[in-house]
Amino acid sequence: MTILDGKRVASDVIDSVKLATARLGEMANIAPGLAVVIVGNDPASHAYVSSKSKMAKECGFTSVQHTLPEETTQEELAALVQTLNVDETLHGILVQLPLPKHLNSEPIIQSILPGKDVDGLHVVNAGKLATGDLDGGLVSCTPAGAMIFVKRTHCEDLSGLNAVVIGRSNLFGKPMAQLLLNANATVTIAHSRTKNLAEVCRNADILVAAVGRPEMVKADWVKLGATVIDVGINRIAAPERGEGKTRLVGDVAFDEAAKVAGVITPVPGGVGPMTIAMLMANTVIAAYRKANCPPPKF
Numbered sequence: 001m002t003i004l005d006g007k008r009v010a011s012d013v014i015d016s017v018k019l020a021t022a023r024l025g026e027m028a029n030i031a032p033g034l035a036v037v038i039v040g041n042d043p044a045s046h047a048y049v050s051s052k053s054k055m056a057k058e059c060g061f062t063s064v065q066h067t068l069p070e071e072t073t074q075e076e077l078a079a080l081v082q083t084l085n086v087d088e089t090l091h092g093i094l095v096q097l098p099l100p101k102h103l104n105s106e107p108i109i110q111s112i113l114p115g116k117d118v119d120g121l122h123v124v125n126a127g128k129l130a131t132g133d134l135d136g137g138l139v140s141c142t143p144a145g146a147m148i149f150v151k152r153t154h155c156e157d158l159s160g161l162n163a164v165v166i167g168r169s170n171l172f173g174k175p176m177a178q179l180l181l182n183a184n185a186t187v188t189i190a191h192s193r194t195k196n197l198a199e200v201c202r203n204a205d206i207l208v209a210a211v212g213r214p215e216m217v218k219a220d221w222v223k224l225g226a227t228v229i230d231v232g233i234n235r236i237a238a239p240e241r242g243e244g245k246t247r248l249v250g251d252v253a254f255d256e257a258a259k260v261a262g263v264i265t266p267v268p269g270g271v272g273p274m275t276i277a278m279l280m281a282n283t284v285i286a287a288y289r290k291a292n293c294p295p296p297k298f
Contacts, residue, residue, distance in 0.1 A: 002263045004149050010273035013148065013298055014059065017280045020296040021060040024287055032287035033062040033090040034118065034279075037080060040070040040100040049096050052276055059280050062089060070100055077108055085113045091290055092118035092283035115289065118282040120144070126170070129178050138282045143176040145274025146229050148298065150180070150206055153227050153263050158185035164201050166190045166217070166251070167210035172231060176208055197221075209251035217252040225262035228252055231271050 128137030232251030250267030
């Protein structure tokens, strides 16, 4: 059984991004530009954003961060996105979610130019993925990162393999299923309404869990030798660590599933590090396209 080390794979992706950034500088005298927008005081969001900005600088990008107060209006946020859309030095725009409750995130996300939508959430990018145009759009970062694990484990072509994705969110489940389908896997999307879920999962050569339920996928859900990708991040009580302490677990009961799986991702340290790496990859791809240069593959 192999445990996939997300930090190591993410580090490989980042190395490729740095090389691609240097090459773009030589060819077109352009540095990829990434703007990150955060509204309000959510500590987890601030931690994410600072790690994204730091990584962008490390990759050689022009990194811009806009920190807006909690009481920012919908109109003010929309106006900022418009300004970033027309800024020629920026190739990627990311609005950190969730936004404060009084703001409606959907029109903001859809107002980002599809070519700068490095989160891959614009309907144009979702549509390109759904129609198999992987070279024309930008793919949502977490499924793109999970797919790198799948391709490293199997290969580019997943013909003859059964894949099951548990979860049907627009953010992860649907794009993940489409990536697997584009690689010729036979794909089932399972969810909370699926009958005999354990039985459906036992048929999977590639099992991807993204439901947000701690340790829901048990060992007897996993086919012997399967590749298990755990996208869940759940915080549960850990009294063994002391009163009031918590720990992070995935959607898969790791210790027992690891005894059955051929390959498995841990939580933390699996898919998580890949998300920021793929954000950097998307930004460099967007910059290459803007410069009319063939973008790198990751």
